[in-house]
Amino acid sequence: MRGTGPAVSDLQPVTEAAGLAALADLRDAPERLVALDIDGTILGHDQSLTATVIDAVRGLRDSGAHVVLSTGRSIQAVLPVAQALGIADAWAVCSNGAVTVRLTEGGFEIEDVVTFDPEPTLRLLREHLPEGIFAVEDLGRGFLLSAPFPEGELTGELRVVGFEELCATPASRVTLRAPDLGADDFHDLVDRSGLHGVSYAVGWTAWLDIAPDGVSKASALERVRERLGVPATATLAAGDGRNDIEMLTWAQVGVAMGGADADTRAAADFGAAAVSEDGLVPVLIALVPGS
Secondary structure (H helix, E strand, C coil): CCCCCCCHHHCCCCCCHHHHHHHHHHHCCCCCEEEECCECCCECCCCCCCHHHHHHHHHHHHCCCEEEEECCCCHHHHHHHHHHHCCCCEEEEEHHHCEEEEEECCEEEEEEECCECCHHHHHHHHHHCCCCEEEEEECCCEEEECCCCCCCCCCCEEEECCHHHHHCCCECCEEEECCCCCHHHHHHHHHHHCCCCEEEEECCCCEEEEEECCCCHHHHHHHHHHHHCCCHHHEEEEECCHHHHHHHHHCCEEEEEECCCHHHHHHCCEEEEEHHHCCHHHHHHHCCCCC
């Protein structure tokens, strides 16, 4: 945890007029779906979590809202966060929308998986970036790797295999790691290589996530929303990265965290303070009836 932080009652509410009005409309809805990115939104960039965030998430769930974790993380990396937040019996969108699960007290149940043939993408990217390190998600277990990733970046069972085995494994997600590249370099790589037929997202760390074509956090959240029977007008999403852009525009109300880049901010309806300031907390408090 980042320490206890200020008490929930001591935090200043969202004051931007547009934000206040949008949150008031959602607060009064009988059904609400609140989609929350994890890294940079709930967790600090050092993976810290404050008691203040935990209390705000718990209070929102206790008010009857459906809180859906929506992240680029794999299932294994979502579970400890859900446990720390006290979230069970809830939906979670993993792997940038390629995997949707039901969280339970004992773990999870996989509900939806979208996979693709990774071979053309892997071969194309290796041609243009031969020094890159690749990972193919091994659903529910971990990752198959072309070489070891930096310590602590991936969770679950990690197994280094030959490149041909990577190419032969149906994938819900392919990750390219290149420590010497930044976000703009990855976008240039995508343009230069002519990558097509897939969706992609650049992480705030030095990697590129590739998913099946048309798959995003938003596409998975829309299926969750329909299953829960929540009106499209009663949805909120909060995030800080470019892989959140689709869900910020999907939601009735999109909230960009402080520190988000210009493209992400442009996709949102209003901004919150940075995760280091528990910027998500006033937003969640404002969604609780009677707040």
